[in-house]
Amino acid sequence: MLAMVQPLAAQELKVGLKTEPSSLDPLYHALTPNLQIAFHIHDGLTMADAEGKLYPGLAVSWSPVGDTMWEFKLRPNVKFSDGSPFTAEDLIYTYQRAGKVPNSPSPYTVYLRQIASFEIVDPLTLRIKTDGPAPALPLDLSNVPVMQKKAASAAVAEGVTTEALNRGEGLIGTGPFKFVEWKRGNQLVLERNDLYWGPKPAWKTVVFRPLSNSAARVAAILAGDVDLIEDPPTDDLERLKKDPKLNVSEAVSNRLVYIHFDHAGEPSPGIEGTDGKNPLKDKRVRQALSLAIDRQAIGSRIMENVAIPAGDFLPWPMFGTRKDAPVEKYDLAKAKALLAEAGYPDGFSLALGTPNGRYINDIKVAQAIASMWARLGIKTRVDAAVPPVFFKNRDEYKYSTYLAGWSAQEVGNALRALVATPNKEKGMGTTNKGRYSNPAMDAKLEEAMRTVDDVKRSALLQEASLMAIQDYGLLPLHFEKSTWAMKKAIVYPGRSDQMVRADAIKPAK
DSSP states (O other): OGGGGSOGGGEEEEEEESSOOSOSOTTTOOOHHHHHHHHHHOOOSEEEOTTSOEEESSEEEEEEOSSSEEEEEEOTTOBOTTSOBOOHHHHHHHHHHGGGOTTOSSOTHHHHTTEEEEEEEETTEEEEEESSOOTTHHHHHTTSOOOOHHHHOOSSTTSSOHHHHHTTTTOOOSSSEEEEEEETTTEEEEEEOTTOSSOOOSEEEEEEEEOOSHHHHHHHHHHTSOSEEESOOGGGHHHHHHOTTEEEEEEEEEEEEEEEEOSSOSSOTTOBSSTTOOGGGSHHHHHHHHHTOOHHHIIIIISTTSEEEOSSSSOTTSBTOOTTOOOOOOOHHHHHHHHHHTTOTTOEEEEEEEESSSSTTHHHHHHHHHHHHHHHTEEEEEEEEOHHHHHHHHHTTOOSEEEEEEEOSBHHHHHHHHTSOOBTTTTBSTTOTTOOOOHHHHHHHHHHHHOOOHHHHHHHHHHHHHHHHHTTSEEEEEEEEEEEEEETTEEOOOOTTOOOOGGGOEEOO
């Protein structure tokens, strides 16, 4: 009986992850599996809550100073996990390092592109000058984990290397936990940071176990080998909900699952039967492919109602979204007519790249789309790979079409990353691996990025997103609903960004 009344704060929490991070370098890859681990060890200057709303992080307040300057009041008496004091120099180091990390698949410059310079006014005040008005900067900075300058400095351009950080070297943060060990493919262990400035986590130790196989995750939670799993398979949800030993929580996410096209390759990899031409450059072909997808059927049958068909980059009422944005209706006859009009009455062949195990039912969704496109006359080969291999292939432009996902707190972020014309210097198009380019949309987006008035900025973003969607720059498919299964002894309400946050997992009362 004594063991049952020991303080819960001394317990170990074991979490089964669908995808382990590709790196522990907090600035290597702007990807949810990486960020959810990074934000255990590091904080943001600002931070986003479970619904994506901003709240104070390492800054207690922020305000504009004129049109091209933001002032942040820093939280006093914050210490890193090694006992060193947090200062404005750590912020400056972090933001300058972000653009120097080599081979980043999705660089953090998408959040920092407008920063021009810094001014330390006093030990607790930092001013950030921007290249033109930057009304979304406080929101953008909530996505950037802050590193310690002293621990992360080194002789090479990016400071401490990604490889060294993966070993835990220089991995010092101000977050609720600190690094213990990472055995890739086996487990990642974190320990409570007793110097943390915020509420102390309930768990002394957190062990993250990568369980990419959905059946293995379910087996682990049923056997009691882990305390919580993310993304239980849709086939098992009802069974898990009825299990008296378990709880299941759900949250509508801000993750869009989409199809992107190769807009630039000539010929395009994976396309056959077109005499070397890339038919995806023709809007009529892209529209035909969209019309051939039955999004409602995918949501109800393939996703088993843990998805909402999408007609925009984010779900309403997130900032910059269009209320009642129409979802493309399935119309095979019109799709066939468009394909014939474009000069491909007999269709052609292409390859659809997809990760296997990154998004909910990703490979099933890809297979369903391939079947739908086959009815259009497009012979589609599903090219599935484990997430790290998929992202590498995607970044090397090896797919003619690919399925992927993106989450954000406002539409401008999604547009900048996914459909803006790629421009490394501007931090635009960082995840636009289809190399889509629409100068008119770019101009509208950049106007929105300079607009301080929220009402006007939202309207501009709505116009820009509509331009990209009507041009079939990419195809919105659905917004995922996120689920977590856990032992009755713990409670986790979930988050719209789909992250597992151990500091928000509590013992049941």
